[in-house]
Structure formats: C-alpha cells, structure tokens
Amino acid sequence: MKYKKLFNASFAALAASVALPGFHAEAVAKTVPVTIHAVEKDVAYDNKGSTYHAWTFGGVVPGPVVRVTEGDTVEFTLVNEESNKNSHSMDFHAARVDVMTDFDSVKPGETKKFTFTADNPGVFFYHCGSDPMIQHIARGMYGVIIVDPKDENALPKADREYVLIQAEHYENPDDKTAMMKNQWSNAVFNGGVFKYDPVHDPEATRWLQAKPGERVRIYFVNAGPNEFSSLHPIAGIWENVYPSGNPKNVQYALQSYTIGPGDAATLDLISPVAGANAIVDHAMNHALTGAIAVIMFSDDADPEAGKGDNILVR
Numbered sequence: 392m393k394y395k396k397l398f399n400a401s402f403a404a405l406a407a408s409v410a411l412p413g414f415h416a417e418a419v420a421k422t423v424p425v426t427i428h429a430v431e432k433d434v435a436y437d438n439k440g441s442t443y444h445a446w447t448f449g450g451v452v453p454g455p456v457v458r459v460t461e462g463d464t465v466e467f468t469l470v471n472e473e474s475n476k477n478s479h480s481m482d483f484h485a486a487r488v489d490v491m492t493d494f495d496s497v498k499p500g501e502t503k504k505f506t507f508t509a510d511n512p513g514v515f516f517y518h519c520g521s522d523p524m525i526q527h528i529a530r531g532m533y534g535v536i537i538v539d540p541k542d543e544n545a546l547p548k549a550d551r552e553y554v555l556i557q558a559e560h561y562e563n564p565d566d567k568t569a570m571m572k573n574q575w576s577n578a579v580f581n582g583g584v585f586k587y588d589p590v591h592d593p594e595a596t597r598w599l600q601a602k603p604g605e606r607v608r609i610y611f612v613n614a615g616p617n618e619f620s621s622l623h624p625i626a627g628i629w630e631n632v633y634p635s636g637n638p639k640n641v642q643y644a645l646q647s648y649t650i651g652p653g654d655a656a657t658l659d660l661i662s663p664v665a666g667a668n669a670i671v672d673h674a675m676n677h678a679l680t681g682a683i684a685v686i687m688f689s690d691d692a693d694p695e696a697g698k699g700d701n702i703l704v705r
C-alpha cells in the first residue's frame with residue numbers, strides 16, 4: 392500500500408464551532424485537512440490485470456473517497472509528484488471558490504492549497520481540470536466527495552453504503568482525438584471492466600453484498616467524460632433517489648435515473664427477497680462493455696461489506 396500514505400485525510404477536528412442547545416442531533420463543524428497526490432502510473436482496468444498508463448489521484452482509479460460533514464471546512468492540498476510529466480489540478484464540485492486561482496494547474500514538483508466550506512450536503516464529483524480536461528478525466532483523475540448532512544436524521548438510516556463511479560475507458564490514453572470523437576472502448580464502474588460482474592466476466596472476484604431488507608445506499612458519480620448514464624437496478628426499483636445527494640431532493644420508486652457527465656446522485660435500494668440485482672447503465676452499449684455491478688442479497692452477506700472504509704470496493 393505504497394500510495395496509501397500519500398493520501399492523508401486526517402479527520403481530526405482542528406477547530407470546532409459551538410453547538411447550540413437543542414441541536415444535539417447536529418454534527419459540530421470541524422476543519423478537515425485533505426492531502427491528495429497526483430500520481431502518473433500504470434493501473435489495472437480489467438479483472439485480468441491488464442494495465443494502462445493512468446494519471447491518478449493517490450495512485451488509484453477512482454481516487455480516494457473524501458468524506459466530510461455539511462458545514463465542515465476542507466483544507467485541501469494537491470501535491471503534483473516531481474516524477475510526473477504533466478500539470479494537474481483539483482476541481483471539487485462541492486466547493487464554491489475561484490476557478491482561476493483555486494482550481495488552477497500546478498506543475499510537477501509543485502503543491503497547491505485551497506480551502507472551502509462544504510455548505511451543501513450530498514454526493515459530488517471531483518476531478519482534474521487541467522488542459523485537456525477530457526484526457527485528464529479519461530485517464531483516471533476523478534473521484535467522489537461525500538458531504539454527510541449535519542442533521543443525522545435527514546436521510547433514512549442506511550445499513551450499507553457503496554460508491555460507484557462510472558467512466559469511459561479509452562484503449563489508447565494518448566489519443567485525444569479519439570476522446571473528442573467519443574471513441575471509447577468500454578464503460579466502467581470504479582475503473583474496471585465488469586469489475587463487479589462474475590456473470591459477464593468469470594474472472595471477476597468482487598461484487599456488492601447486502602442482506603434482504605437492508606437499505607443499501609449507492610453514492611453514484613458519472614465521471615464521463617462524455618456519456619450520460621441511465622442507472623437501473625435490474626430486478627429491483629430505486630427506493631429513493633436524491634439528485635446530487637441532497638436530502639431535500641427526494642424522488643420515490645424510480646426504475647431508472649439519468650445522471651449526466653459531471654453529475655452525481657444518491658440512490659437507495661432495498662431487496663425484499665434473497666437473490667441478486669444487477670446495477671447497470673441501461674444504455675446497452677455501456678452495460679455490455681463493462682458498466683454492470685452485481686449486488687448479492689443474502690443472509691450470509693459479509694458483515695464488513697459496504698461499511699466504513701469498504702464503501703468503495705477496490
């Protein structure tokens with residue numbers, strides 16, 4: 392886990408606001424230092440272990456899950472490793488800052504800091520915005536920031552949580568022309584072709600797990616760079632859907648929900664029966680090139696799955 396140390400999200404509270412009497416269910420705002428290193432390295436994109444030369448946050452695709460609470464102040468540091476060949480930057484969709492200064496690119500060997508308050512609860516995309524942005528996203532520089540509501544009762548309690556980030560994979564990561572022409576080879580969840588689908592790829596060893604009756608919360612991001620996703624749980628129905636993950640944006644009992652590039656949603660799923668659902672982008676050329684995630688509902692589900700650090704299955 393060489394790169395694990397490169398990502399330091401110490402959730403130590405450096406400063407705390409004063410909680411008002413009568414608001415015991417609300418989290419106390421804190422300052423959260425988050426440091427992520429831009430790392431250019433080979434990364435696997437399928438279950439066989441085939442690799443491509445990725446540009447990454449933290450050495451992994453997708454980048455590390457950043458998780459804070461509504462009202463927190465994020466003190467962000469981007470370190471562009473000296474060994475890299477390209478400039479990189481960070482664009483948090485959860486931030487309201489200055490695109491010219493805060494989201495500006497830094498050269499290899501340089502560091503950039505900016506601060507923002509996570510004013511809105513929800514699920515938000517983050518990505519590199521350096522030129523050409525289409526290539527920096529397509530090569531793997533994307534991830535999720537989850538901003539939990541400060542009111543702990545704002546959402547129904549989830550029994551398990553999973554992150555799914557959809558993106559298009561290009562055979563040749565240097566071919567910017569193919570990216571502009573949308574000539575991708577695969578649609579992927581969490582950076583892997585059929586990563587969680589042993590039905591379409593016998594070499595898949597991972598899938599999502601839960602028990603029947605449990606509320607499973609999917610934090611979904613569409614990294615793109617170009618394609619929309621019509622997210623559908625085959626053999627299930629989305630119990631609740633929250634566009635951008637905001638508890639105030641609730642919709643009920645949807646079969647599919649469309650999430651454009653650069654957008655995100657929180658989707659809850661409950662299976663009343665044992666068995667499986669297959670979460671897919673219902674655009675068939677996306678599903679059948681890799682954007683399928685099987686979720687198994689069983690009383691034997693691993694008690695650790697979909698909890699704590701296991702919400703993004705690596």
Ligand SMILES: [Cu+2]
Nearest residue numbers: 479519521527
């Ligand atoms: Cu970049």
